[in-house]
Amino acid sequence: MNPEFWQTRWQEKRIGFNQSVVNPLLMKHMSYLNVPAGGCIFVPLCGKSIDMVWLAAQGYDVVGVELVETAVQEFFAEQDIVPTMHEHTTIPTLKYYRGQLSGQTITLWVANIFALTPKDIGPVDAVYDKAALIALPADMRAKYSEHVLQLINNADQGYAPQLLITLNYDQSKRNGPPFSIDDEQVQQYYGQHYQISELAGEPTSIGSTPKLTVTEHVWQLNNK
Ligand SMILES: C[S@@+](CC[C@H](N)C(=O)[O-])C[C@H]1O[C@@H](n2cnc3c(N)ncnc32)[C@H](O)[C@@H]1O
Numbered sequence: 001m002n003p004e005f006w007q008t009r010w011q012e013k014r015i016g017f018n019q020s021v022v023n024p025l026l027m028k029h030m031s032y033l034n035v036p037a038g039g040c041i042f043v044p045l046c047g048k049s050i051d052m053v054w055l056a057a058q059g060y061d062v063v064g065v066e067l068v069e070t071a072v073q074e075f076f077a078e079q080d081i082v083p084t085m086h087e088h089t090t091i092p093t094l095k096y097y098r099g100q101l102s103g104q105t106i107t108l109w110v111a112n113i114f115a116l117t118p119k120d121i122g123p124v125d126a127v128y129d130k131a132a133l134i135a136l137p138a139d140m141r142a143k144y145s146e147h148v149l150q151l152i153n154n155a156d157q158g159y160a161p162q163l164l165i166t167l168n169y170d171q172s173k174r175n176g177p178p179f180s181i182d183d184e185q186v187q188q189y190y191g192q193h194y195q196i197s198e199l200a201g202e203p204t205s206i207g208s209t210p211k212l213t214v215t216e217h218v219w220q221l222n223n224k
Pocket residue numbers: 006007017018019044045046047048049065066067068071111112113114130131132135177
């Protein structure tokens with residue numbers, strides 16, 4: 001998926017992935033990551049997800065990354081927040097918007113995630129990956145998981161834990177995104193550095209292909 005693909009999706013408002021209610025799987029499973037109050041949650045490929053509002057309400061700061069600027073602007077506008085905008089110190093094409101919600105700081109980068117460094121993101125205590133890994137085609141996923149690992153490597157404590165949500169279905173019956181990822185692939189992307197536990201695996205559906213058999217999996221990734 002190239003950046004133009006996503007720009008067009010947002011421009012044409014073809015954003016079926018964007019939910020109007022907080023993801024119940026996040027609410028049910030976030031506590032397993034044991035993130036202390038005041039911690040910072042990294043939300044890669046964040047869109048304008050309302051899940052970030054819930055994370056702030058739980059007492060977490062949020063750092064998100066999103067390619068499409070209108071998504072970031074819409075997030076703050078829909079929450080009635082007037083954010084400040086900041087340019088990257090050395091790369092003028094990159095910027096972030098920052099605002100306050102429920103007493104927490106929400107920082108959303110407008111950037112290709114691959115252009116950002118650990119310094120840009122800052123220290124994070126956990127990652128919430130919903131529709132990020134599965135948004136990317138197979139040939140980008142290894143690069144993505146390696147880059148995320150670089151971004152969240154806390155020198156003293158190792159890799160920040162992740163709550164990862166994936167979908168599994170017969171990829172020959174439908175093109176992504178969202179792409180299908182099975183257990184072995186989750187191991188392949190993250191097994192070297194994380195202890196991986198499955199927290200849930202439930203039948204679900206993909207809006208555009210309602211008859212397809214799809215299972216949604218929730219994974220807890222803890223530093224080995
Ligand atoms: C499937 S959507 C999921 C958005 C959000 N996580 C949610 O659940 O609502 C994937 C998002 O990632 C963004 N995106 C895709 N590739 C990206 C990249 N390389 N860097 C940053 N954002 C990207 C897209 O613009 C899109 O908003």
